Amino acid sequence: MKKLIVLSLVVFFIGFLVACGGNKSSDNTADESTSEEVKTDENPSYDPQRGEGKFTKIDVSATLDAEKAELGNKVFQVKCGGCHKLTDERLVGPGWAGVTERREPEWIMNFITNTDEMIDKDPKLQAQLELCLVRMPNQSLTDDDARNLLEFMRKNDGVK
């Protein structure tokens, strides 16, 4: 009796599998999730001098634009000063002293406006991330904010 029950269950189960089998094979054909872009590690187009972003050529005069620098100071107080000191001392991110001597104006302005892409692509920023361990956030700066901040950084580096 027991055997009979087991047998009938097995037969039923096989019948079930057969009945449902037809659907399964058609299932796999409609997979749309394979269309992701393949990213390569090499990045030949990246320009480590200019960085990547909308700024290609920034005209910087030998002397300071004091008005711009003052506007830049205001942006610094709200959006940057929480993490950066004006000395060479690291807080969350590196201190700003000397940054305009180490980096091109275009690089600076691209980095502070196109932050995520630059961190992903720039070898020096990746090295910096290993030191600071906090990804610099995009602080939603306008183009003017970025230019004014550059001028404020120049002032901090002694441009008169």
Add this chain to the structure above:
Amino acid sequence: MNSDYRLTGFLCPVKCKSSIVQFKKDKMKLIKNSVFGLSALALLLSMNACKPKDAGSVVSGDAASKTYVAPGKYDEYYNFVSGGFSGQLAVYGLPSGRLLRVIPVFSVDPEKGWGYSEETKPMLNTSHGEVPWDDLHHVSMSQTKSVIDGRWVFVNGNNTPRVARIDLKTFRTAEILELPNSGGNHSSPFITENSEYIVAGTRFSIPLDDQNGDVPINTYKQNFKGTISFISVDKDNGNMDVAFQLKTPGVNFDLSRAGKGKSAGWFFFSCYNTEQANTLLEVNASKNDKDFIMAVNWKKAEELIKAGKGKKQAVKYASNRFDEKTHTATSRMKNEVTVLDIKDHPGLVYMIPCPKSPHGVNVDPTGEYIVGSGKLAAILPVFSFDKMQKAIANKTFEGDYQGIPVIKYEAALHGEVQKPGLGPLHTEFDDKGNAYSTMFVSSEVVKWNVKTLKVLDRQPTYYSPGHLMIPGGDSGKPTGKYMVVYNKITKDRFLPTGPELSQSAQLFDISGDKMQLILDFPTIGEPHYAQAIAASAIRENSTKLFKIEENSHPYVSKGEGETKVVRKGKEVHVNLTLIRSHLTPDNIEGIKVGDEVYFHATNLEQDWDVPHGFAIKGALTAELLVMPGETTTLKWIPKKAGMYPMYCTDFCSALHQEMSGYIRVSPAGSNVAISYSTGTNQPKSAVTAKK
């Protein structure tokens, strides 16, 4: 399994007790009438014959591919689902059924600080004081030209009568308006086709707010009145106001829908308890063979109000609005409402008889057909707007109800759907002229054609469905791909979780002739009505952060330079900033036992998805969860001297565990001065060593 399922409709637990009693009673009546009795039997048999062998077999093999949304891909629809007795609004993605967000509305939500932060407390204020909970049933999205426009979602609070508006830019509750002269706001917040008004019909009639309510309960017939509120919606900012109220005979208003197209100037309300019972309603409010659908000519009501026919009535109700620039809610108490007594204005309101305590009333996309769902009836009546207008013109009335003309049933009737199932509750529409109705008692959803009234398909649901939803399904432009049914009973649908279970929702593919069940998903609270909109219509408008430049909170700190701690007597205000990965200030001394300390925390981040949390040991409140650019306030009254850590609760960066600080609390009479800092309060030894 089979018998288990079949029993559910009839032997379901406490929740639907009343329906069972009513159904038994109905059955008794039916047996007396043998012809009808036989047909009912045939109906039961035919339904059993349609039932599947087991729950698994109704799901066919391609269901998974229809609901699978690959990792990183987006859902096609946002589905806004009422959270019922949770008081909140849930947002799901369709077709995946993934829970995207729970928006706190009427209930406090410690996770988000909703109702705990000083800025959000006023949102829950009412004429009764701060109410921390409500029962959220229905969802209406704003419409333009009878199409859902994706600007706002409106929801109702059933218990302490309120309506709320959720802004779809921020997915936050922007406004909560209390309703005077209401005993419970169920028939709400249904909307007109250009969002001129949302309505609120009282479920419980009561003596109105300016009357003495201290009367014997059994004086319902003399003293109890119903009201319908028409709430205006500002075209530009969505702000709501009670434009006017209609005073009606004392009945229970259940649900409602606006007309559309040719019937756009009308609003339809289902009424039950036209018996005016005040006790044992399940028996005493089920005596009449027919109750009513109340048809209101709201354009005429608008004219009467403009002509000064309304009467001012003294009331008290709260209007609470959240300002996105100050990040702060304000609660204002209002003290007057304009009321039109419907019996004084012939031509304003008509009653259409509708069998057996109608629950849902739904208007088809053309605005011509009005479906009543008598929850105890064995048919679904469908009324015709044109026939109703003709009956009004010809005065084809069968009498009056408390002075309101009652149109002859047959004169307004387009026809009846025969044998739709047992316990019809709600109806939605697709883009092909079909209607879909839920059958609570027989646990199924039934598809039928609006013009021919022929039943086209029926599918079981698991179990006892309440509302159902098709994206756009109550608007002038429904879609025809998905339908979700929200069930009242879950039983064996998911892994058991003790006596309390999540309620289930079921997604159907309705693109073919037959409805196909493709997904079950659990919900929060108890889902009632819902709405959905194509994700593409609102996705791009979603706010990512609040601009710190635009923050006009009185205690904002725009940068760490503006942080401070200021004592004003026993009040201490801490202007504090949050940025990865420190608090400024993070060392605070000079706080004393019994001080009222307000921490005004500003998140200085200006990037998407970088919230910071804020919590203090022992504070008798919830955390704050502060979005980028926002300022939010935690109030704390320390009760004992000692050292109190504070920290960020939302893992924000690799140095999140470092994002913390200390508050020193001294005894009440202490002379420790206020001091505060970040990074400079070093040990004396370290300072001397440097020197």
